[in-house]
Amino acid sequence: MNASKDDDPRRSFPVSWEELHRTGRALAWRLLDVGPFEGIIGITRGGLVPAAIVARELELRMIDTIGVSSYAGYDGPRGELKVVKPPSLTQDGAGWLIVDDLVDTGETAKVVRAMLPKAHFATIYAKPAGRPLVDTFVTEVSQDTWIYFPWDLEPRPVDPIIGLRPPI
């Protein structure tokens, strides 16, 4: 089953800024053995913060983006993937690093890899369906998990867990 934010997936995986930073740095450590890279291409928008973390750690200053849009609106259903901003790079991507926050179904990765087939594709998180499309990632979560990134969260009061217990 593929999770979506509209489905109430079985598992939710909220990520704090600190955790994202730590796991982004862990990704940079893994990429150290793969590079050096000419530069980095962030997949907007989710790949922008991870790309900034990796660029800082690997001292990459050539930064490009690919803009991919897949939802009709914030809460709309997932629509057809559209490349709203192609990469500036006109070659096959050899020597370049592509960074996104996660692969889920792998559809975004497929579109991006078709544009730059020789680039190295890295994400912080991977779900099983997308995993074969990623060259390097750090943390795998199950397909029915929805990852909540810190830019999509705000701290809120919650009821005590005991109150959530169903009545006997």
Ligand SMILES: O=P(O)(O)OC[C@H]1O[C@H](OP(=O)(O)OP(=O)(O)O)[C@H](O)[C@@H]1O
């Ligand atoms: O493997 P997939 O099923 O294609 O899903 C992964 C993509 O979905 C999310 O982006 P989204 O299209 O929601 O846009 P955003 O990065 O602008 O939030 C995420 O940032 C990945 O890019």
Ligand SMILES: O=c1[nH]c(=O)c2nc[nH]c2[nH]1
């Ligand atoms: O914030 C997100 N969390 C996810 O788990 C996910 N899967 C696709 N797109 C996603 N966006």
Ligand SMILES: [Mg+2]
């Ligand atoms: Mg994205």
